[in-house]
Amino acid sequence: MPDAPTRSAAPGEPMIEARGLRKSFGSFEAVRGIDVDVRRGEAFGFLGPNGAGKSSTMRMVAAVSPVTGGRLRILGLDPAADGPAIRSRIGVCPQEDTLDTELSVRDNLYVYGRYFGMGRREVRDRVEELLEFVQLTEKADARVDDLSGGMKRRLTIARSLVNSPELLLLDEPTTGLDPQARHVVWERLFRLKQQGVTLVLTTHYMDEAEQLTDRLVVMDKGLVVAEGSPLQLIREHSTREVAELRFGVAEPGAGHDRLVDRVGDLAERVEVLPDRLLLYTADGEETLAKVHERGLEPVATLVRRATLEDVFLRLTGRTLVD
Amino acid sequence: MAGGSRGSAPTSTLHGALRLVDYWATVYRRTWRGSIVTSFVTPLLYVLAMGVLLGGFVDADPETLEGATSYLAFVVPGMVAATTMTTVVGEVTYPVMAMTKWNRTYYSMTATPLGVPDIVLAHLGFVAFRVTVTAAVFLAVTAPFGVYASALGVLVALPVQVLLGLALAAPLYAFSAGLRDETAFSLVFRLGMIPMFLFSGAFFPVANLDAPLEALARATPLWHGVDLTRMLVLGVPDASLALVHVAYLLVLVVLGWWWAVRRLARRMEQ
Numbered sequence: 116m117p118d119a120p121t122r123s124a125a126p127g128e129p130m131i132e133a134r135g136l137r138k139s140f141g142s143f144e145a146v147r148g149i150d151v152d153v154r155r156g157e158a159f160g161f162l163g164p165n166g167a168g169k170s171s172t173m174r175m176v177a178a179v180s181p182v183t184g185g186r187l188r189i190l191g192l193d194p195a196a197d198g199p200a201i202r203s204r205i206g207v208c209p210q211e212d213t214l215d216t217e218l219s220v221r222d223n224l225y226v227y228g229r230y231f232g233m234g235r236r237e238v239r240d241r242v243e244e245l246l247e248f249v250q251l252t253e254k255a256d257a258r259v260d261d262l263s264g265g266m267k268r269r270l271t272i273a274r275s276l277v278n279s280p281e282l283l284l285l286d287e288p289t290t291g292l293d294p295q296a297r298h299v300v301w302e303r304l305f306r307l308k309q310q311g312v313t314l315v316l317t318t319h320y321m322d323e324a325e326q327l328t329d330r331l332v333v334m335d336k337g338l339v340v341a342e343g344s345p346l347q348l349i350r351e352h353s354t355r356e357v358a359e360l361r362f363g364v365a366e367p368g369a370g371h372d373r374l375v376d377r378v379g380d381l382a383e384r385v386e387v388l389p390d391r392l393l394l395y396t397a398d399g400e401e402t403l404a405k406v407h408e409r410g411l412e413p414v415a416t417l418v419r420r421a422t423l424e425d426v427f428l429r430l431t432g433r434t435l436v437d
Numbered sequence: 438m439a440g441g442s443r444g445s446a447p448t449s450t451l452h453g454a455l456r457l458v459d460y461w462a463t464v465y466r467r468t469w470r471g472s473i474v475t476s477f478v479t480p481l482l483y484v485l486a487m488g489v490l491l492g493g494f495v496d497a498d499p500e501t502l503e504g505a506t507s508y509l510a511f512v513v514p515g516m517v518a519a520t521t522m523t524t525v526v527g528e529v530t531y532p533v534m535a536m537t538k539w540n541r542t543y544y545s546m547t548a549t550p551l552g553v554p555d556i557v558l559a560h561l562g563f564v565a566f567r568v569t570v571t572a573a574v575f576l577a578v579t580a581p582f583g584v585y586a587s588a589l590g591v592l593v594a595l596p597v598q599v600l601l602g603l604a605l606a607a608p609l610y611a612f613s614a615g616l617r618d619e620t621a622f623s624l625v626f627r628l629g630m631i632p633m634f635l636f637s638g639a640f641f642p643v644a645n646l647d648a649p650l651e652a653l654a655r656a657t658p659l660w661h662g663v664d665l666t667r668m669l670v671l672g673v674p675d676a677s678l679a680l681v682h683v684a685y686l687l688v689l690v691v692l693g694w695w696w697a698v699r700r701l702a703r704r705m706e707q
Contacts, residue, residue, distance in 0.1 A: 203444030231444030
């Protein structure tokens, strides 16, 4: 059911271009000067903890929140001058559902399509396609109030696709969903990506960023602290593997710091968390064996591949999900 | 799902507002049965209780009834205008809060090519429609009581209800659109709607009030609406006074509109 691209656009054409982009609310600076480039067909992510400035950035890109400073172009247009034209060509899936809970699933999609100036028949056909795409055809006449969280999310995604957007913005698309519902959403988004829709999403889940994005920026406190593909970022900022040693929560004041002295030379880098040590190393099993040789007895151990979580920890000294 | 966008930017505020007609029609389809029944029953109850039963005890000199020949004739047009007010208050308090806060429906609208003025115009347009239906039913249901002087007066009184409705709706809409918490609505009801309902000339001539209170009553939008409605349906028009009423109500519409667009735009940026 993908539509053939009708707009004559070379692949790789810039969809979002931000230079020194800033957003303030009173004296609070939510976004403190970021540069971002997203090209047609890319799946791009903003990764960061709550309060990093991801949502504020997304609302500026969605042409609903005025830019405080810097330059921003979306689809080559200035949101201050061409907000409605930009919004007519993009799709927005907000963090909080903004569905009309008293209307049916189908009516929610239908009225939304009409906001874009699409004809009644055109919208009706499109709504049936979209219901099929997000597997809600059987729920078409149900009231939104009666849907599960995952179904509401899928409906919100379907709604954001009603105008066949060139650029789809997803703010925390799977936050609050159970693992199964998350995977259904991921699978649908992956299909959109294959169909060539430019995806821009924010997330504080590293696995989501790794699964869905080609390229991402890591944001912290309103700034971009790293940029690259998930693999690149892991290579640049972490070792291949991580050996985790769990010790139970340390006594306040004592900490696990003195343990670092005993294993510090076994890894390229050691991170100390309240309940465990993370040893960054090329070969986790080998490192673990050496740890045991030295007579340390952690409560539990785990060897895993490094993830974006480790990149984030390295760059900011904090974990993503507190 | 990909490819050429099928959306377009509206060419004017009216064009944008027209794109919201299907939304409001969908909302109305769900609720019209209940609202129509209320529109029929409410005027009958009011006219029977206040006009016929209470009015039976009121032995007022017609000289004091602002051109009405009986208390029934005095109170019916007052209740038409008062009902316009209660209809409007119902439409632009909790429903607006639902769209800014509880369901955040307005946020879904501003994510599309629609602008804030388009959204305000469509919502107030729906309020105007609700007032038209409610007032038309009220005027029709009360016609058999024989107090209306001419069909023409009644016909003109209908757009007057829309004007009065918008004069009340636009500023109250603006107030609701910026509100964080719904408890302020109880103040609107207790300090705004109920005193206006009781003291703005719908049930007794405002001349009965002490001078300062009378001046206060004459400053309320409802009194202008009541007086205009009454002179029209009872066939005792006063052209210069009518002009003052219309001008007063129009100014409220314009100021309310300006404030409403401003307040909602600010709210939507957050």
